[in-house]
Amino acid sequence: MRGVYRSVRGHLLQRLIVKSRYAFNPGRPVEVVGYLSMVAGVGESARLCAVALSKAGRQIMLADVSTHPDEGKLVEWAPALASDGQPGSRIWHLNPPMLPRAILKMGLGNFARAFNIGYWAWELEVVPAEWRNAMHYMNAILVPSEFTRRAIAPLTSAPVIVVPHPVSERPAAEGIRQKFGIAEEAFLVSFIFSGGSSINRKNPQAAIEAFRQFSAECPDAFLLMKASGSPARDEALRRLMQSVEGDRNIRVITDNLASSEINGIIKESNVYLSLHRSEGFGLTVAEAIMHRTPVVSTAWSGTADFCDPDNTWLVEPLLIPVVDDHPEFADLKDAVWADPSPVAAAALLKGIYSDREAAKRKAEGARDYLLRHLAEHSYDKALLRLSAMQAS
Template sequence: MVSLLPLLHRIWRLFPAQARRRVYEKATTAVSSKATWTEKTPREPAEPFIVAGALSAPTGLGEAARQLLYGLIAGGYRVSAIDLSKDLAQKSMIPLPDLPPPSTGPGTLLLAVQPPNVGHALTLIGRPMLADKLRIGCWVWDLEVLPESWIEQSRLVHALAGPSRFCTETFARHMDLPVRLLRYPIGIAQAPLAPRGKSGTLRFGAAMDLGSTAARKNPLAVLQAYRQAFRHGDAVTLSIKLRDVGADPAMFAQLQTLAATDGPPVEVLSGDFPPARMEEWWRGLDVFVSLHRSEGFGLLPAEAMLRGIPVISTDWSATAEYISLETGWPVPVTLVPVIDATGRYELAGARWAEPDLTAAVEAMKGAARNHEEVSRRGAASVEAAQRIFSLEQLQAGLGLEARIRQHVE
């Protein structure tokens, strides 16, 4: 018997992406278990915990889920994991710790999966596991307004948590649910400090996921500011690390073309790096640059700070909450209406930041002139990151008492 699935799949792909997304959202929401309260459902976060998400995926959301998991392990809490990477069509390549299997009955589910995939994720977890669980959606959004699908799928959880005040304030404005500030505890394990360049060359770096849209991540601005700041022969380099270049091959090609033109050296790297190679890339940097237009958190700038790498960053949205003149170079902005060719962020009334390119150029020049200041701000970055993204902040966000801290690799 000939399967009709390939033909049906080809027909499905003929529909516009936005239409397919809406059908997927509606269908998975309709069949998923709604968040209801039972007598056994905890009213506040309580053990045992389950962290569910694309835990082994090499993505920002995957790393966010892992950090929640590592934080609960470090705090000595009873915690299990449900890795949904392959089920959500994500690459699975990051090893996870061995943990007890999740158990049914009362407890807390930290769902690090966000719309449009919430309904699908809950269906995969299954009704028996969800029964009597407090469901907290650990979500990240990058604008001050929300898509309608986020509001619809919020009915599938009891509460929400966001990693920044920028996120939590947006959630609270648009959804009638309890909202918690839940910082990712990236500071619980000391990351290797990036060594300063010994050759006198100042090494700039930028990294981003083109699947999160080039319009928001704004990689061209980094390259343009760098080329305006320096000339051929200046003691500087720039490394741009990209993932999911297939989401925007035109942007990838444009960056490669511009990098190859005459001027100070630029390398453009792509792909999913395993942890050891990613750590090697971090070790090759002195200053990290993120001229994004908006961030719900900004994991990579935070990770740079933890490694003693100060950050030149757009002074708006979540990164403005933890990057200051003490720890980096905040770049002034002008707020403008969102223009995003993918349509993901073009919502009614949506705005984001246009970073001041002249200010970014001056920040780069200033860093190149004063390596001692780079080192000073780098040291301040480590202290700030360890304080802001600590186990204690995670415990406060969940309303948990401190436990004996465990060793985390």
């Protein structure tokens, strides 16, 4: 039944939605639509947008279309006061598979009465049919990286503008090492990922392999991986956790943590390690850089925009065909993604381990690089650009 729904959603519902003829009206509020009360990454994307627009002085409205709202204590965010009334534009922080349900929930007539902007985070160079079908009813599309823009822009006549997630250094809980039983003097390596967005794409197994090679020579090292998902329902996540059973210096946790605790893990780490196969942006990598944590990252896809080649530790990958059973990636032909070398990553970890003070100085430079990138590609500047396009 789920496969039938996906087919109807991708090929029928997407085509029933009519593109708005309303012009972009910068004088009216911007409505941010998304999974505002969900801990998922797409929900965080919407919350970051709302806060950034508020700080820029924009009047905003909020539309929460969450399918599975989480406990409020897990979702920590505070936008400025929202406006009432009819929005002039909407930013939909939902990828195309999520859009039909949300649009129908808000009403097709309501959808057509505003300038609609999609914020889409796609992770490959080949774009699925369902995403291409959704392009015909969006007035503009924002994307988190140049990598995603290059994939989407040739397929639509709508403006496609890069706006990275406006990450900032947010409060980090203290005592994280004590909470998870990690020695204060341990060399802590961390990685945070969601099992629901394809474990194969996030590639935690490569991080484990790299860490094992590195820790063979550095026995005081510890790898802490925070996964979102349930091993009882996710076989791939369960296999991953089983693969580290018996390793005293590797731990994979699936606890529900507040965002301040997630930030605490990142901030207390000596290295953040992401050997992803592909990212539309790479939110946790950017958050690690913002917290001045040295970053080892795959040198491909969305993270390439903001990972300073002089001040982050990059693993140049081979590109291999995408093989994945995730519904978003299963039927894509000619798609490739990265295959970063655990051996190369282990060597970079050893280099950071051997000169931690130099690594801290480089991490500060990486943060400066990220801040410049964010300032140059803000939501406010994207909306000003849309206004200028319309005026011309």
